[in-house]
Amino acid sequence: MEQLPKQCIYRLQLSSKGGLEPLPAGSELPATTAAPVWLHLDYEQPQAADWLRNSELVSEAAREALLGQSSRPKLVRQGDNLLLTLRGINHNQGDSPEEMVALRIYITPSLIISSRHRPLLSEQDVYELLGNSDEQVTLGDWLVEMCDALTDRAGEFVEDLHDHILELEEQILMRELPTNGRLGRIRKQMILVRRYLSPQRDLIARLASEKIGWLNDDDRRRLLDIADRLRRWLDDLDAGLARTAVLADEVNNLMTEATNQRAYQMSIMALMFLPASFLTGLFGINLGGMPGANHPAAFWIFCLSLLALGGGLAVWLRRNRWW
Template identity: 20%
Template sequence: MKVRLVQNGLFTQIDDIADALVPPANGFYWVDANLEDLEMLQPLFQLHDLAVEDCLNDEEQRPKLELYDSHYFIVINSIRFDDEEIFLRALNIFLFRHTIITVTRQKINEIRSIKPVLWEEEVNSPDRFLYHLVDLVVDNYFTVGDRIEAKIETLEEDILVHTKKSHLNEIIGLRSEILWLKKMLVPQRDLIWALNKRELRLIDDQLQKYFGDIYENAVKITEEFETFRDLMGNLREAYQSSLSNRTNEIMRIFTALTTIFMPMTIITGIYGMNFDNMPELHTAHGYYAVLAIIFGVGLSMFLFFKKKNWF
């Protein structure tokens, strides 16, 4: 756990967390904690039991905003995409008048990225810290969305060029991830709407208006992932169509080969009969003549099919 005094974007490390209980003359306190620290933080800051229980819950938390007497409890999901699976990591936030507490189970990139933003924007209040943190979380969804879109395009090109059975598993897996993520985007969008529209005494009225921009981005993200869901459906249809075309192509080749060998089979069948009165059987060069005829017929049919683009 790290406790910092933030004054106009500048950080001062605090060794004794009890100092954070006294409002500073300037700035605010940022407590960056993990789940194990909640046992100490709950009695010190009078964190609500239900909020602490939600933090400790192993199941994935839906984004939400809960208002208590002395503080707000906010859950928002950070996103990560490793080209195979989409991960959501809950970012739990306790917002006070002069303090903000962030609690995470795993390391979250936005927590590291917020530091230069605080310094650049000269942030001096916990509600502005909250604004920039939520903004970073939402912006990261656009980054992940771009990577998912690129993966869909690459997968589509691979399917059109060379269809493989593994493509179907990739389509099903990615589509499931997108559907699951879309379910989480709706409550997250509603959370940001609440930060923009609800009467919140711990957030400055002027600052609340800026959450409107984040809400618009959240709506765009939700629509974008809705489009991804449709694209995955089209991708599956393209896979089935490509697989069907590939099967038809193979059957066409087999049909052409069968057609080529059919007259050859007829010729060899005729001259394979063992009748005594077959003059051709006693011809000196009959064997070579029949081979030449067979080869000529086969080559002629092959060139004809090649001209018709059947090969």
């Protein structure tokens, strides 16, 4: 019997009595299929990668996938063996949520091997849920719970995006421009998440129709429910993209309106100063002496005349609703 890898995130047996039982490092794979083993690996860890390369428990196609050479959601069936790649929301500090984490899974009637590099909250959800279960845990239970956890986390992220869109809509209704780049960032997140969730929905729906011995009718029904929830999240993403497109138009309108308002105000100011500029230029040509040059109050009279002219022009603009 082949020994299990020593460098594992989880090395557990799906107990027929309920819950998950830890297995010691270096132990042999149990021969029974009544209690399958779950090995969860980080393919970037050297010992885990060496075990995947050399293990006879893994097919060549599965070996390449588990070592991180596939990222798009996909499903490959080999008899009762299953190879699939799923994506989960990235909650790691310093990373963007839309940079979804790939989870590669290889399932045989007696073994589950899952691998990833960046941690996933969904794997912790499944570990805690199945570890606290009082009922027998089967391969179908594990697969359904993993798909369910990934979908729940994706749904939470989509709801957060819609909350951000609502905030932007309220802000724009108040005639306030959003923070620079915020709307574009939300649209980018929606597009990237939708890119992976759409094929993942098709994959889970197809998985529910596969005639695999260790999947029962209840497992298939739950997988169809998960696929339907994913479809609703995708519909919400499509609606969100449409709403952000409308918001982008509104932002452009607000910016155009603000630009036009500033240009209009500058034009009004230029109009008010135009007569004053004309008169000061006229009095400054100095041909044959300036009018009133010998009068002691000529300068102040001229300034008051300019003020009166500017005030009269402002009243005229206001009455005509130009200002």
